[in-house]
Amino acid sequence: MRIAACLAVLCLAAGALAAGEEHLLAGAQLFRERRFQEAYVEFTVAARLGAGGDAAWYAAAALVKLQRPEDALEAFAAAERAAPSVADPLLDYYRALACYDARLFLCADRLLEGVGDRTGPRIGAQARKMRADIAALLASEPSADSIDWYHAHGAEARKEGRRSLAALYYMEAAALARGRQDRHREAEASASLAELRKEIAP
Amino acid sequence: MLRRLHVGSVSSRWLAVLLVAGSSAFAARAEEARAAVRAALEQEATGPALPPVLPSLAAERAGKHGEAIPLRRSDVGRMAREQGEARANGAAAAARSEAAARAAEGAAASAAKSANADSHAAAGQARANAARKKPHGPGKIPAGPPGTSR
Numbered sequence: 058m059r060i061a062a063c064l065a066v067l068c069l070a071a072g073a074l075a076a077g078e079e080h081l082l083a084g085a086q087l088f089r090e091r092r093f094q095e096a097y098v099e100f101t102v103a104a105r106l107g108a109g110g111d112a113a114w115y116a117a118a119a120l121v122k123l124q125r126p127e128d129a130l131e132a133f134a135a136a137e138r139a140a141p142s143v144a145d146p147l148l149d150y151y152r153a154l155a156c157y158d159a160r161l162f163l164c165a166d167r168l169l170e171g172v173g174d175r176t177g178p179r180i181g182a183q184a185r186k187m188r189a190d191i192a193a194l195l196a197s198e199p200s201a202d203s204i205d206w207y208h209a210h211g212a213e214a215r216k217e218g219r220r221s222l223a224a225l226y227y228m229e230a231a232a233l234a235r236g237r238q239d240r241h242r243e244a245e246a247s248a249s250l251a252e253l254r255k256e257i258a259p
Numbered sequence: 260m261l262r263r264l265h266v267g268s269v270s271s272r273w274l275a276v277l278l279v280a281g282s283s284a285f286a287a288r289a290e291e292a293r294a295a296v297r298a299a300l301e302q303e304a305t306g307p308a309l310p311p312v313l314p315s316l317a318a319e320r321a322g323k324h325g326e327a328i329p330l331r332r333s334d335v336g337r338m339a340r341e342q343g344e345a346r347a348n349g350a351a352a353a354a355r356s357e358a359a360a361r362a363a364e365g366a367a368a369s370a371a372k373s374a375n376a377d378s379h380a381a382a383g384q385a386r387a388n389a390a391r392k393k394p395h396g397p398g399k400i401p402a403g404p405p406g407t408s409r
Contacts, residue, residue, distance in 0.1 A: 078292040085295035089302060096299075109289070115296050122303060147300055157307060160314050176301070183306035190310040199313055206316040 077108025084115060093122040110140020118151040126158035127214070127222055134221035146175040150184060160206075161225050162191045163232045199233045201241045207233065208242060211249060224253045 084099030097119035104112035117132035133152045137144060149168045156164035169188050174181035211226030227250040234243035 075288065078288050081292035082295055085292070085299040088296070088299040091303070100296075108292070111293060111296070115300070118300055147297065147304065150304055151300065154306070157311065160311070162311050162313075176304070180301070180304050180306075183304070187306055187311075190307075194311050194313060200315070202315050202317050203313040206314040206319065209316055209319075 077103045077106035077112070080106065081108050081112060081115070084112075084119075088115075088119065088122075091122075093119050097123060110136065110143045113139060114143050114148050117155075118148065121151050121155045121158070124158065126155040127219070129155035130159060130161075130225060131219055131222050146172045147180070150176055150180055153184070153187070156225070157187065159225075161229045162194060163229055164225055166191045195233075195236065198237050201237070201239075204230050204233050204237075204241050204246075208246065211246075215249070215253065220253050220257050224250055224257065227253065 080099045080103035084096045084103060087093075087096035087099060097116055100112050100116035100119055104116060113132065113136035117129050117136050120126075120129035120132055130152070133148075133155065150172050153165040153168035153172065156162070156168065166188055169184045169191075172181065172184040176184075207226045207230035211223045211230060214220075214223035214226060227246045231243050231246035231250060234240045234246060
């Protein structure tokens with residue numbers, strides 16, 4: 058009787074996990090077909106069915122392809138909190154693309170630095186090109202107006218309760234300010250960042 | 260008493276065998292799923308074609324939203340094709356597509372919540388809904404900061 062109960066529980070658990078893997082497979086196929094919205098749905102379902110921590114990272118990558126970089130950055134942050142060991146150069150490349158699309162170029166550069174050729178020659182070449190472009194952009198002093206843009210977006214994200222996203226904007230603002238003689242609003246960005254870090258990890 | 264013990268030990272052995280077989284089959288399936296996703300991610304890992312541009316708050320406040328990062332050449336063709344389709348379908352189709360995408364997400368979320376339900380079938384339904392009313396054209400692109408098209 059006890060064994061039968063054990064078997065039933067195991068079968069149920071295995072069924073749910075197997076369903077999660079099926080959703081991962083379906084998501085992979087849809088992603089290949091560039092049906093990113095549906096792939097995102099499949100990965101999200103797989104994550105909720107407990108198909109490992111990977112599924113949440115894949116869902117975040119799908120958001121990058123859906124041109125939702127801010128949502129993707131938040132999803133990556135959540136996935137990292139839940140399953141930090143899943144991170145790898147390929148996922149870092151997608152995360153870097155999300156940073157790039159959200160105009161967080163220093164954030165993108167930091168991630169791309171770790172990508173290197175570990176994802177293969179094609180992606181490695183893309184990563185190098187992106188890094189070179191970012192280096193060229195930041196070779197000249199950033200304008201105060203640009204730094205203000207990051208402050209404005211950080212404040213907006215914070216107001217909406219998107220703390221990890223807000224932290225990224227303030228981090229970028231602080232780093233860009235260090236590239237200026239007058240360190241435009243660097244202290245303000247660092248203070249906001251410190252407050253956010255306390256809120257994120259009390 | 261002895262017989263009961265014997266039956267118990269045979270059943271436990273069977274259970275152990277079943278567990279080992281089941282877990283190895285499951286591990287193989289999980290590995291296959293992850294390999295498939297990684298292959299798809301690698302295939303679609305495109306990069307931006309043009310250099311990055313720092314944003315401008317003044318320009319954004321003036322309504323220009325900064326300088327948009329231009330589209331990749333391959334995506335320009337795709338976007339043009341999708342825009343053509345959207346024009347053909349009309350504005351109503353674009354509005355429906357957004358609703359369909361949301362409905363797909365909602366249906367999938369419900370499927371995930373009820374672990375006892377046939378989640379595969381539910382997501383299949385979600386896929387079917389989304390496929391029937393698949394987003395076409397610019398209407399499917401949600402608002403967000405300017406960025407590259409992939």
